Amino acid sequence: MSDRQPGFATLAVHAGAQPDPTTGARATPIYQTTSFVFDDVDHAASLFGLQAFGNIYTRIGNPTCAVVEERVAALEGGTAALAVASGHAAQVLALHALMTPGDELIASNKLYGGSINQFNHSFKSFGWNVKWADATDPSSFERAVTDKTKAIFIESLANPGGIVTDIAAIAAVARKAGVPLIVDNTLATPYLCQPIQHGADIVVHSLTKFMGGHGNSIGGIIVDGGSFDWRASDKYPMLSAPRPEYQGMILAETFGNFAFAIAVRVLGLRDLGPALSPFNAFMILTGMETLPLRMEKHCANAKRVAEWLKARPDVSWVSYAGLPDDPSHALAQKYLPRGAGAVFTFGLKGGYEAGIKLVSNVKLFSHLANVGDTRSLIIHPASTTHRQLTDAQKTAAGAGPDTVRLSIGIEDIEDLLADLDQALSA
């Protein structure tokens, strides 16, 4: 007995997207509608009661968004997914299903700065308390576990430092603590790393970055790994207890190994509201079809740029896990064998002023605050995203005065190197 399993590139093009049953449209249509007509009162009751499959209202689900959901679930090896308005929305909804006021979340201290802000400040007003652990030391996660811990949150490939996290070691800590491991896989994408295979229970993404890949649409997603036993304890009543919102239905009983994806939809998205627009879903889907091709080129270009920078006299250091002497190189070989991604930082001997000069002089790289675009991007964090911090705080955040972050695109490598060369030499 063995169903033939399609390969990654086939799934990237096809998963979730059959021809439209009415028109035969082969590309996924943009179902730009708020609502869906019921057959009759009984059909409506079944849909509202989660007893029939189908669409009601685009805040809860939409056929274009559903194709994104199934495709990412398939690419990550998960059981189901929920697409939402942004990566930040994905993080809020994933944790909303797990946390109540007074609960604790253990998070890696090397997260994307926007996530650090969200966890430190916005989550505080929900009564969700974050305990930070050292991304490079799995035992620091174990020491942070208390009886209030509800989840552990890490990035597979940290932004911007390019640090690779030991997913399997931290998954073991989560299993022992009886809590799910959530992995933000935005910078790696499932093409480079599938965290569920290494023990993650939930994967989140900003689809805005490499998944959509063209810098045109904001989106996020939560993928259910299907591996966590929500009924093993009473810690997760949204999944294991009868829900008053649905007349006493128990989601983990009714939906089995995709109950988490249903919970974040029907308890989280339904009530908090950050729905993905069908148009953005269409743009992201179109981008995802070429994910394997783009990631190959992104990684190959990034490695060349990192090597080239490393050999320059005006560059003091390069932090890219694809370089053999990088501290993350061994973990990169385990978790990212196809390439170490395309976002990394490097330091300029000329410090702050040299950073300003570089971002001012580039003509092909775009000076902006995003990553994971087809275009190559550059930012000098000390003068932009991190400018309100002291020098000591900047350095601790991996954004010292000399630090420049690159997100390498899919242009011709010779043109990227020529642009950096003219900007550094100007």
Place this chain on the structure above:
Amino acid sequence: MNHDTYDDAYIRDILESVRSIAVVGASNNNVRPSYFVQKYLISKGYEVWPINPGLAGKDILGRPVHASLTELGRPVDMVDIFRAGEHAVPIVEEAIRIGAKVIWMQLSVRNDEAAALAEAAGLRVVMNRCPKIEYGRLCGEISWIGVNSRTISSKKPARSGGFQHLGLRRPPGVV
């Protein structure tokens, strides 16, 4: 056979070949899977026979409830078990006696001894699965709620009436 995983073709063949399904442990509480799985199967054209000794003589979804498979007094193609695994053996023995061809145990229900008994008598067995989820997965409906159906296809999905209803090949003889 291995009951940890099933081929799609195995599940599809079962769902496309059975017409009548007895649901042991059927509920009339409309938030229980043991209620709305019956409703879903009826909507897909199956002939459903609820079995529950506590509700015998009443109706669920317009179908008469019987106390046991033996009391039902007629053969069915498939027996869907909504009881804890430890109760499965006597239910399978009854199912074999009334000529059932398939034993299906719901999500979280598994009893390997009962499965072996059924297979020795020539029945096909599915355990720890839900026929509603499997039907929805194979016809494509479950994709509307973001579930990984683990199927890809360039063919036209089969519509089955109304706005949002897809189907498998209809069971023979069922309108």
